[in-house]
Amino acid sequence: MRHKDVPQYIRAVFDLDCDWEGLPPVYRIYVENELFAEREYPWTDHYTEEVLQIKSTPGVVVVRLELVPPALAQFRTSNHRIEVGNAVWVDDTRIKILIPEY
Numbered sequence: 001m002r003h004k005d006v007p008q009y010i011r012a013v014f015d016l017d018c019d020w021e022g023l024p025p026v027y028r029i030y031v032e033n034e035l036f037a038e039r040e041y042p043w044t045d046h047y048t049e050e051v052l053q054i055k056s057t058p059g060v061v062v063v064r065l066e067l068v069p070p071a072l073a074q075f076r077t078s079n080h081r082i083e084v085g086n087a088v089w090v091d092d093t094r095i096k097i098l099i100p101e102y
Contacts, residue, residue: 004099009055010085012095016065017047020073027075030064032056038068051083058099060090 018025018041026040031054041048054061067073080089086098 004058006100007055007057008085008087008097008100009053010087010095010097011083012052012054012063012087012089013079013081013083014050014077014089014092015047015079016050017076017078018073019076020071023071025071025073026068027073028066028068030062030066032061033064047078054095054097056097058097061095061097063093063095 024040024042026038028038029036029050029052031052036052037050052063065075065077067075077092080092082088082095086100088096088098090096
């Protein structure tokens with residue numbers, strides 16, 4: 001098996017903040033179009049930290065955050081980081097898993 005075909009484990013983290021009114025928002029996180037999590041968070045005046053544990057072959061992985069209707073909310077992500085594994089955040093929605101060096 002070549003190194004680029006070996007699945008890598010990473011732990012990607014970001015902070016999530018929300019402005020909302022009415023019903024508390026429920027949101028979904030998708031990783032490569034697969035549902036990763038669905039959460040309802042009791043938003044106050046602070047953010048929550050999201051941790052994504054991903055095992056995938058090297059390449060770009062797309063992360064998508066989706067508001068579940070009927071809630072009205074706006075999300076902000078920040079402080080994107082990789083805590084475990086050989087990867088980098090390309091932008092707020094994409095993670096590049098790098099080919100391992102053995």
